[in-house]
Amino acid sequence: MKVKVAFPTGFCFGVRRALKALEEALAAHGEVYSLGSPIHNERVVEEMVSKGLRLVEDPEEVPPGGVSFVRAHGVSAATMEALKVRSSLVVDGTCPFVRRVQMKAKELASEGYAVVVVGDPTHPEVVGIVGHVPGDKVFVVASRGEIKVDLFKSFGKIGVVCQTTNRVEAFKEVVSELVGLVEEVKVHNTICDATAARQEAVRRLAAEVDAVVVVGSRSSANTRKLLEIASSLGEALLVEDVSDLERGWFRGKREIGVAAGASTPDCLIEKVVEELEGIEV
Structure with a gap:
């Protein structure tokens, strides 16, 4: 055939970068605690576990003075601080493109925008992005149908970012709908190249x-x-x-x-x- x-x-740049950092940490320290699976591939994870990778779901599971790892998806600001308090070293594998979304979302909130994150509310990347936005005016919308019309109309202006792995079409549909609801919409297309x-x-x-x-x-x-x-x-x-x-x-x-x-x-x-x-x- x-x-x-x-x-x-x-493999994209962000995943390669994070895995390289993790492999170097394992070689240098022998045991590294990853907050969540570092990659959606069981075979790769099993190989790293054999080298000393330990999977945890909460910063409190990292032993005091241990070496912790943040995967490419990134984490919330509070979680990062908790890891720093708990660990002797935090190996930050956050993808630079994900970090850009975190910073853009925080920036929009500081400028007075209600922040809409277009993406999957349960995805670790989106949870981390939301966790970088101060205040309570941050909303996750997976599709146009999830837009809270009456609530969003009450905002003078809305800022929009997107989960880096989302479909361009889904992002465009949400933005198009929001443009008709409020006086000002500021959009950052944060879908990874x-x-x-x-x-x-x-x-x-x-x-x-x-x-x-x-x-x-x-x-x-x-x-x-x-x-x-x-x-x-x-x-x-x-x-x-x-x-x-x-x-x-x-x-x-x-x-x-x-x-x-x-x-x-x-x-x-x-x-x-x-x-x-x-x-x-």
């Missing part, structure tokens, strides 16, 4: 192949977004590794596109491509 791989795909580039690559790829295989974790937000885009344009399948490839699904297809989420390692993408190329059509 002919296989075409999207470009760019796989790497995210936008990967989404656009999937759109191009879907138009050129019979179907798209998206490689990545089901728990990864950016992987799910790529699947949504590919599915909206044709047939698409999400696989976490080669064991998820059902040969019957490929019957009648001559060319398959492969894309991957930002937390998918190159070795896994290569294995999936190799397996697909071995399927006879």
Whole structure:
């Protein structure tokens, strides 16, 4: 079977940067406490656990004087302070693009804007962004349908930022709706360039192949977004590794596109491509 791989795909700058910092910390200190899983990939995490990675969900779980790690998603200001108090060293793997959203949201609040974060309210990145905004005028909206019209109309001005891995279309829809509600809307397009580039690559790829295989974790937000885009344009399948490839699904297809989420390692993408190329059509 002919296989075409999207470009760019796989690990993004922020994930590579965070994992490099974590690997260096493990090599230097032997034991590092990560607040949440550092990456949505069980195999990578298992390998790091064998090297001394310890997964915790709360700063209080870090032993006094331990070395802690903040993943690319970032954390709230309060959580960062708690880690600093608890730890002898905090290895901050927050993606620079995520940090930019945190700072923009805080800046909007300081300028008197009610802040709207377009994204998944349960996603760690969004929780961290909200945790950098002082006051109580910060709201998370996942889609246009979640806009609180009456409440938002009561604000003189609204500032908008977006989860870095969100779909451009979803962000535009929310902004378009908000523009008609209040006198002033200040928008910061904080969707990561790497995210936008990967989404656009999937759109191009879907138009050129019979179907798209998206490689990545089901728990990864950016992987799910790529699947949504590919599915909206044709047939698409999400696989976490080669064991998820059902040969019957490929019957009648001559060319398959492969894309991957930002937390998918190159070795896994290569294995999936190799397996697909071995399927006879």
